[in-house]
Amino acid sequence: MAERVRLMIDGRVVEAEPGTSVLAALWNAGQRTIRSSVTGEGRGAMCGMGTCHECQVRVDGVPHRRSCLETVREGMEVRTDG
Amino acid sequence: MAEPFDAAVVVVGAGPAGLAAAAHAAEGGASVLLLDRAPRPGGQIWRHRATPPRAARAWIDRVERSGATPLFGATVIDVPAPGCLLVEHEGLGRRVRYERLVIATGARERFLPFPGWTQPGVVGVGAAQALLRQGARFAGRRVVVAGTGPLLLTVAAALAENGARVVGIAEQAPLGRLVGFGRTLTRHPRKAAQGLGYGTRLLGIPYRTGSWIRSADGRGGVERARLTNGRREWTWDCEILACAYGLVPNLELPRLLGCETAGEALALDEVQRTSVPGVFAAGELDGIGGDALALATGGVAGTGAAGRSVPAALLQARDRERAFAVAYKRTFALRDELRHLAGPETVVCRCEDVPLGRLESCRSSREAKLLTRAGMGACQARVCGPALGFLRGWAADSVRSPLEPTPLSVLEDQR
Numbered sequence: 001m002a003e004r005v006r007l008m009i010d011g012r013v014v015e016a017e018p019g020t021s022v023l024a025a026l027w028n029a030g031q032r033t034i035r036s037s038v039t040g041e042g043r044g045a046m047c048g049m050g051t052c053h054e055c056q057v058r059v060d061g062v063p064h065r066r067s068c069l070e071t072v073r074e075g076m077e078v079r080t081d082g
Numbered sequence: 083m084a085e086p087f088d089a090a091v092v093v094v095g096a097g098p099a100g101l102a103a104a105a106h107a108a109e110g111g112a113s114v115l116l117l118d119r120a121p122r123p124g125g126q127i128w129r130h131r132a133t134p135p136r137a138a139r140a141w142i143d144r145v146e147r148s149g150a151t152p153l154f155g156a157t158v159i160d161v162p163a164p165g166c167l168l169v170e171h172e173g174l175g176r177r178v179r180y181e182r183l184v185i186a187t188g189a190r191e192r193f194l195p196f197p198g199w200t201q202p203g204v205v206g207v208g209a210a211q212a213l214l215r216q217g218a219r220f221a222g223r224r225v226v227v228a229g230t231g232p233l234l235l236t237v238a239a240a241l242a243e244n245g246a247r248v249v250g251i252a253e254q255a256p257l258g259r260l261v262g263f264g265r266t267l268t269r270h271p272r273k274a275a276q277g278l279g280y281g282t283r284l285l286g287i288p289y290r291t292g293s294w295i296r297s298a299d300g301r302g303g304v305e306r307a308r309l310t311n312g313r314r315e316w317t318w319d320c321e322i323l324a325c326a327y328g329l330v331p332n333l334e335l336p337r338l339l340g341c342e343t344a345g346e347a348l349a350l351d352e353v354q355r356t357s358v359p360g361v362f363a364a365g366e367l368d369g370i371g372g373d374a375l376a377l378a379t380g381g382v383a384g385t386g387a388a389g390r391s392v393p394a395a396l397l398q399a400r401d402r403e404r405a406f407a408v409a410y411k412r413t414f415a416l417r418d419e420l421r422h423l424a425g426p427e428t429v430v431c432r433c434e435d436v437p438l439g440r441l442e443s444c445r446s447s448r449e450a451k452l453l454t455r456a457g458m459g460a461c462q463a464r465v466c467g468p469a470l471g472f473l474r475g476w477a478a479d480s481v482r483s484p485l486e487p488t489p490l491s492v493l494e495d496q497r
């Protein structure tokens with residue numbers, strides 16, 4: 001697939017195939033830890049299907065987006081640091 | 083004014099069950115709306131990015147020809163009045179009215195707490211499959227696949243095919259029961275063929291039966307899995323531990339509607355009717371049974387919802403698959419040892435970080451919520467609920483609406 005989508009993850013430019021989920025883009029960028037739990041433990045995706053909420057990130061400024069349910073878009077800004 | 087989405091038959095969920103239901107209902111002459119939260123049809127088994135798998139294609143085409151209206155990116159979040167759903171679509175709250183409803187919301191995985199299960203890198207088994215299909219690369223990664231059920235083999239094979247180094251597979255069911263299940267499979271030739279298909283791709287990968295995960299160890303992420311078969315322990319090094327203990331149906335919507343349950347599934351009659359008039363259910367809500375049961379129950383429910391009488395052949399196909407689901411359930415029944423993996427410090431509610439020790443004095447999920455906040459977080463007990471159901475025998479607490487975290491604007495601005 002020639003076409004690539006460029007997005008920002010925590011300020012870094014990352015390329016992904018169109019149709020990729022934000023979670024998969026994070027995963028491919030080597031990031032298993034995605035959020036911090038209420039007691040400050042690092043957590044990563046568990047269910048991959050929108051159930052567990054462990055994969056929450058900030059997308060274009062909107063908090064609590066489940067990265068496994070979001071598809072990458074050109075110019076998207078993803079933050080895992082709150 | 084936005085156009086109304088109302089239809090005689092509304093189908094929620096476009097997995098195999100919902101697709102079959104929508105096709106049959108529309109072919110039976112009803113106006114049909116098929117909605118799903120996902121951006122594409124297919125559900126869990128037929129999840130795809132660009133091209134749907136062949137089996138899915140046939141059903142997607144059939145739905146298209148049937149005249150049913152599909153609506154994707156649409157999540158049912160509430161039931162504001164009888165015969166009416168509140169659906170979030172493109173950031174708006176839309177009311178959808180129906181005469182008959184078919185619920186085909188599928189299942190999620192059952193996760194059981196064990197020391198280290200909250201470490202990044204510990205995921206579900208179907209979750210690993212979902213990640214793969216969402217575009218995650220596994221090439222060169224060491225993966226342990228554990229838990230129970232045929233999905234372990236399906237997913238291990240898919241991971242291996244995509245370059246993962248599958249370190250080993252641990253199935254908690256004892257070998258004796260699996261052999262019995264193998265005999266059942268010979269009466270289901272298609273399923274046996276599927277089983278044989280894994281053979282070559284799984285060649286050389288250790289498959290340990292009667293074995294389960296004791297803990298996931300590592301710092302800042304899983305580095306190794308500790309396993310046991312009750313007699314001896316061993317470790318498998320891995321960056322990813324895919325572990326899940328079967329599936330549990332997504333009953334939140336039917337329970338909000340007041341549908342009666344039977345164990346972990348819904349109470350359904352001969353033609354897939356729930357206890358609530360006009361509401362049908364299909365797929366994993368019938369009892370965990372995979373794609374064939376989903377298609378069969380979807381066909382029956384869709385036909386019934388269109389007000390047609392259900393052909394005997396359809397009912398027979400459904401009953402065959404139900405019998406298979408019963409054998410499946412018996413084979414992969416969870417062993418008692420799995421109830422005792424979590425220690426007092428092991429987090430059970432991952433949203434609120436409530437350790438098992440704090441639930442010691444609680445006697446029900448309701449009490450646990452009130453006293454410890456367990457089950458009060460974002461997932462609304464979808465993870466810890468089924469776990470505590472197995473660990474403690476607690477029934478699920480009543481369902482809250484909205485079913486999904488929803489922006490206030492959607493709840494306030496309904497059209």
Ligand SMILES: Cc1cc2nc3c(=O)[nH]c(=O)nc-3n(C[C@H](O)[C@H](O)[C@H](O)COP(=O)(O)OP(=O)(O)OC[C@H]3O[C@@H](n4cnc5c(N)ncnc54)[C@H](O)[C@@H]3O)c2cc1C
Pocket residue numbers: 047048049094095096097098099100117118119120124125126127128156157158159186187188189190191207208209211212233236329332335364365366367372373376485
């Ligand atoms: C993560 C996961 C991966 C799986 N992978 C496989 C596999 O690779 N192979 C296999 O044989 N089986 C797999 N399974 C088993 C799977 O449950 C069945 O094979 C089959 O997909 C069940 O069909 P279904 O139509 O009943 O439900 P599903 O296929 O689960 O379809 C249910 C649909 O309902 C939608 N939905 C749910 N709630 C709402 C709502 N409130 N509003 C709108 N839409 C909603 C979902 O988005 C989903 O598309 C997997 C299960 C899970 C949980």
Ligand code: FES
Pocket residue numbers: 045046047048049050051052053054055056066067068069
């Ligand atoms: S991984 Fe569970 S909600 Fe995204």
